[in-house]
Amino acid sequence: MQARAFFYRSALSAAALALALAGAQAAPRRANLFTPPAGVALTGLTKAPTAAGDALPLDASQTPSLVALTASKLRVEPAPPDDLDLAWTLLPDDQRGVALALQDWVGAPDVARDASRRAQRGKIAGAYAARQFAPFWTDASGWRESAASAISRLRAANEDGLDLRGLAIPSTERDASVANELALSEAVATYAHQARGGRLQPERLSRLIGAKTAPPDPAQVLITVAGANERAGETLQGYNPPHYGYEQLREKLIELRSHRAGLPELTDTLAAAEEGVAQTDAMPPARSKRRRMETLGGASTSHLEAEIIANMERWRWLPRDMGDERIEVNIPDFELAVIRNGAVTHRTRVIVGKEETPTPIFSDEMVEIIVNPSWYVPQSIIQKEWHGGVGAGYQVSYRNGQMVVRQPPGEKNALGRIKFVFPNDFAVYMHDTPSRGLFAQSHRAFSHGCMRVDQPFALAEAVLGPGSGWSEERVKKLVGDNERYINLRKPLPVHVVYFTAYVDDMGRLVQRPDLYGYSARVRKALGFSG
Numbered sequence: 001m002q003a004r005a006f007f008y009r010s011a012l013s014a015a016a017l018a019l020a021l022a023g024a025q026a027a028p029r030r031a032n033l034f035t036p037p038a039g040v041a042l043t044g045l046t047k048a049p050t051a052a053g054d055a056l057p058l059d060a061s062q063t064p065s066l067v068a069l070t071a072s073k074l075r076v077e078p079a080p081p082d083d084l085d086l087a088w089t090l091l092p093d094d095q096r097g098v099a100l101a102l103q104d105w106v107g108a109p110d111v112a113r114d115a116s117r118r119a120q121r122g123k124i125a126g127a128y129a130a131r132q133f134a135p136f137w138t139d140a141s142g143w144r145e146s147a148a149s150a151i152s153r154l155r156a157a158n159e160d161g162l163d164l165r166g167l168a169i170p171s172t173e174r175d176a177s178v179a180n181e182l183a184l185s186e187a188v189a190t191y192a193h194q195a196r197g198g199r200l201q202p203e204r205l206s207r208l209i210g211a212k213t214a215p216p217d218p219a220q221v222l223i224t225v226a227g228a229n230e231r232a233g234e235t236l237q238g239y240n241p242p243h244y245g246y247e248q249l250r251e252k253l254i255e256l257r258s259h260r261a262g263l264p265e266l267t268d269t270l271a272a273a274e275e276g277v278a279q280t281d282a283m284p285p286a287r288s289k290r291r292r293m294e295t296l297g298g299a300s301t302s303h304l305e306a307e308i309i310a311n312m313e314r315w316r317w318l319p320r321d322m323g324d325e326r327i328e329v330n331i332p333d334f335e336l337a338v339i340r341n342g343a344v345t346h347r348t349r350v351i352v353g354k355e356e357t358p359t360p361i362f363s364d365e366m367v368e369i370i371v372n373p374s375w376y377v378p379q380s381i382i383q384k385e386w387h388g389g390v391g392a393g394y395q396v397s398y399r400n401g402q403m404v405v406r407q408p409p410g411e412k413n414a415l416g417r418i419k420f421v422f423p424n425d426f427a428v429y430m431h432d433t434p435s436r437g438l439f440a441q442s443h444r445a446f447s448h449g450c451m452r453v454d455q456p457f458a459l460a461e462a463v464l465g466p467g468s469g470w471s472e473e474r475v476k477k478l479v480g481d482n483e484r485y486i487n488l489r490k491p492l493p494v495h496v497v498y499f500t501a502y503v504d505d506m507g508r509l510v511q512r513p514d515l516y517g518y519s520a521r522v523r524k525a526l527g528f529s530g
Contacts, residue, residue, distance in 0.1 A: 089413075241315040334349060360449065
C-alpha cells in the first residue's frame with residue numbers, strides 16, 4: 001500500500017511539472033500529464049534511425065541498444081492515457097476531468113495568437129497541477145460559496161473601469177462543469193491583472209513616466225480569492241487601488257452611469273460637480289447651466305466617463321502604500337500638498353515643466369533641504385538655449401573635457417534661496433525661484449522639468465514637520481553666501497502625479513487640462529476613441 005501511494009504521488013508530481021512547463025512554452029499534449037518512468041519511455045519509443053554525414057549505418061544486431069538510441073534521431077509518438085495507468089485510475093473523476101480539459105484549454109485556437117492570454121492560461125494550468133488538478137470553485141455538490149461571491153464582483157467590474165468583455169463569466173445557476181470552472185478562473189485572474197494596472201505599461205506612454213506596475217501572479221490570485229470563501233468578491237476587489245482618491249473617482253463613475261441610465265435625482269449632483277470644475281484658477285468658469293449639462297450628458301458624456309476611467313487607471317501606477325506622511329504634486333493642478341495622517345497640512349502653488357520639457361511622473365523620497373544652493377546648469381540648457389555661451393555671474397570649469405557651469409548662491413540664483421532634494425532617475429527637484437511673479441499666472445508651466453514652489457520657507461517648515469524645531473523663521477536665518485544643509489529626520493515620500501480629474505474636498509468632480517497629453521494617451525491605450 002505504501003509503495004502504491006508513493007507511485008501515485010510521484011506520478012502526479014511529474015504530471016504537475018510537465019503541465020507547468022508546457023503552459024509557459026507551448027500547448028501541452030494530453031500524454032504529458034501522465035509521463036511514464038524513463039525506462040518504460042525508452043523501451044516504448046518508436047525510432048526512425050537515420051545516418052547523418054559520415055556516420056556508420058546502424059545495425060541493431062551489432063550495436064548496443066543504448067548506443068543506437070543516442071546515435072539516432074528519435075520520433076516520439078505519444079499515446080493517449082491508458083485506462084490501466086495507475087496514476088490515471090487513482091485520480092478522482094473531477095480531477096481527471098480538469099486534467100484532461102486543461103490540455104485543450106491552454107492551447108485553444110481562440111487564444112493561440114494572444115501571447116499574454118496564452119501565458120496566463122499556462123500559469124493557471126500550473127496552479128491546478130500544483131493541487132493535483134482539484135477544482136478551485138466546485139466540489140461534489142456543485143458551486144462553492146466562493147464562486148458565487150467572485151462572480152458577483154466580476155459582473156460589477158465596470159464599476160472599477162475594468163473591461164472583461166471577451167471573457168465568459170459563468171453563472172452559479174448553470175451546471176458546475178469543468179468548462180465553467182476554468183472560465184471562472186480565467187476571469188478572476190484577468191480582473192486582478194487589470195485591477196493592478198496590467199493593461200498598460202506606463203513607461204511606454206512616455207520615457208518621463210517612471211511609474212511601474214506589478215500585476216499579481218495568476219496562480220496566487222486563484223489561491224487567495226478562492227480561499228476567501230464568502231469574501232471572495234471582496235478579496236478580488238481589493239486588487240484595485242486602496243487610495244481614497246481612487247474611491248472618490250469610482251463613486252463619481254457610478255453616479256455618472258446612473259445618470260445616463262435615466263435617474264433624474266442625480267442631475268443636480270452632477271451639475272454641481274461640473275460647476276465645481278471651473279471655480280479655480282486652472283480653468284475658465286462655466287458660463288451657463290446649459291454648458292454644464294452639455295458636459296455631463298449626450299455625446300460628451302462618454303468622453304467624461306473615459307476621462308474618469310483614465311484617471312482611475314493612473315491611480316494604479318502608484319504604490320499601494322504611499323505613506324501616512326508624504327508630499328503630492330499634481331502636475332495638471334500646478335499644486336503641491338503636504339499630507340500627514342491623511343489630512344493636508346500644507347498646500348502651495350507650484351510651477352511645473354513646459355509642454356516641451358515636461359516634469360516627470362514618479363515616486364521617491366525627500367532626504368534633505370539645502371539653503372543657499374548652487375545651480376549647476378544642465379548641459380541641455382548650455383547647448384540648446386545658451387549655445388555654449390555663458391553670461392555674467394557664472395563660474396566655468398572643465399571636467400573630462402566638458403564645460404561645467406555653476407551659478408553660486410545668491411539672491412539671483414535660478415534656484416532661489418532653498419532647494420528640496422529627493423534623489424531620482426530624472427535629476428529633478430523642488431526649489432525656490434527669483435521669478436516669483438509667475439505664481440500669479442493660472443497656467444504655470446514654465447520650467448525645464450523641476451518644480452518651483454511658492455512660499456518655500458513655509459514649505460520647509462511643513463516638510464520638516466511639527467516637533468522638528470525648524471520653524472520658518474529659523475530656516476530663514478540660514479540665508480547667506482554658503483550652502484547649508486538640513487537633513488530630514490526620516491525620508492519623506494514624494495509622489496509627482498498626473499491627475500486631470502479628481503474629487504475635491506467639497507465632493508465636486510474637478511477637471512484639469514491635459515497639459516502633456518498623457519490622459520489622451522491612456523484613453524487611447526484603454527480603447528476609448530476620441
